[in-house]
Amino acid sequence: MPIPTPTLYPPFNVLRLSHVVFGVTELARSRHFYVDTLGLQVTDEDDRRIYLRAMEERGHHCLVLEQSDTAAVQALSFKVFDEQELDKAHDWFKDQGHPVEWVERPYQGRTLRTLDCFDTPIEFYFRMERLAPIHQQYALYHGVKPLRIDHFNLFSANVDQAVEFYNRIGFRVTEYTEDEESGNLWAAWMHRKGGVHDIAFTNGEGPRLHHTAFWVPTPLNIIDLCDLMATTGYVGNIERGPGRHGISNAFFLYVLDPDGHRIEIYCSDYQTVDPDLEPIKWDLKDPQRQTLWGAPAPRSWFEHGSMFEGVATRVSQLKATPIVAP
Structure with a gap:
C-alpha cells in the first residue's frame, strides 16, 4: 500500500508526544528502577503515584507510575499548539465517531481523552505546570x-x-x-x-x-x-x-x-x-x-x-x- 500524501494542514495541531502513564504492581520497586538506575527526576510522589521528568524537560512530567493490580498502560499523551486546538481535536474526534471526554489530570489544564482507530487510549492537552530548568544542574545527572x-x-x-x-x-x-x-x-x-x-x-x-x-x-x-x-x-x-x-x-x-x-x-x-x-x-x-x-x-x-x-x-x-x- 503506498504511503499516503502528508496532511500538511491537519484538523488540529499536535506539537509532540508528551507523556505516558504506566500501571506498576510495586511502586517502590519501580521507583528504584526509574529514579536510581535510569536517572529520571521525581517531581512529585505519594503512595499511589510518582511523577517523573528528564533533565531537559520543563513540563512537570513525562512519565507517571501509578500503583495498580496489573502492569497495563493507561494512556499515551500528546501536547497541542494552544487551547483552541483542543476544541478542534474534540470536534474532529466526535465527528469521526470516536468517544470523547474532558478529564481531570493533575498538573495539567483541560485534557481531552479519546481513542484512536484501534481503541488505543490517547489524550491531548495544552497546559502543563512548568518547572524551573535543571539541565545545567549537573550534580543531578546520574544513571x-x-x-x-x-x-x-x-x-x-x-x-x-x-x-x-x-x-x-x-x-x-x-x-x-x-x-x-x-x-x-x-x-x-x-x-x-x-x-x-x-x-x-x-x-x-x-x-x-x-x-x-x-x-x-x-x-x-x-x-x-x-x-x-x-x-x-x-x-x-x-x-x-x-x-x-x-x-x-x-x-x-x-x-x-x-x-x-x-x-x-x-x-x-x-x-x-x-x-x-x-x-x-x-x-x-x-x-x-x-x-x-x-x-x-x-x-x-x-x-x-x-x-x-x-x-x-x-x-x-x-x-x-x-x-x-x-
Whole structure:
C-alpha cells in the first residue's frame, strides 16, 4: 500500500508526544528502577503515584507510575499548539465517531481523552505546570542521564490502517518497512516534532505498547547504563543491544522495567523538519533494517508488549517475518 500524501494542514495541531502513564504492581520497586538506575527526576510522589521528568524537560512530567493490580498502560499523551486546538481535536474526534471526554489530570489544564482507530487510549492537552530548568544542574545527572522522552512504538494489527489514521491528524512518515509479497506495511515511523518519530507502528498483536524511548546525550551513556545494570541486579533486564539501527540511524539499548514495560534508550537520530522530506523505504528482509550493526533482535522483541488497560487486542493477518535471533 503506498504511503499516503502528508496532511500538511491537519484538523488540529499536535506539537509532540508528551507523556505516558504506566500501571506498576510495586511502586517502590519501580521507583528504584526509574529514579536510581535510569536517572529520571521525581517531581512529585505519594503512595499511589510518582511523577517523573528528564533533565531537559520543563513540563512537570513525562512519565507517571501509578500503583495498580496489573502492569497495563493507561494512556499515551500528546501536547497541542494552544487551547483552541483542543476544541478542534474534540470536534474532529466526535465527528469521526470516536468517544470523547474532558478529564481531570493533575498538573495539567483541560485534557481531552479519546481513542484512536484501534481503541488505543490517547489524550491531548495544552497546559502543563512548568518547572524551573535543571539541565545545567549537573550534580543531578546520574544513571543513563536521560534528557527527554522521544517516542512511543506500538504493536499494530494493521500498520497501513494506523498510518492512514495518524496521517489524517498530521503525523508524517519518515521511514517504513514494506512486505514485498503483500505490498502491505510491516512497520512505519511517524513524527510531529521534527525527529524520526513521535510514534511508530510495528506489525503484531495490537494495540499494545512495544516501547517508550528516552533520548540520552551520547552512546557512552548507554554503555555506562549497561555497566550499572550489570552490577545492581538488573543484568537480566537488558533485552537487546547496544547496537545501531538501520532505520533512524539511532544508537540504542532496550531494557525491561520490573513489570516488563519496555524502555528504549536512544540517541543520534536525525532531523526531519522539512514537510516535503521523502520517506525512506526498507525491505523487510534487509538484515541492516533493524540492526545496522549488532546482534539481531531476540524473539521476545517481536512478541512481548504492554497491554492497554481495558483494551482488547486482535492478531495481525500479515504473517511476514523479519530476521530473528536464534
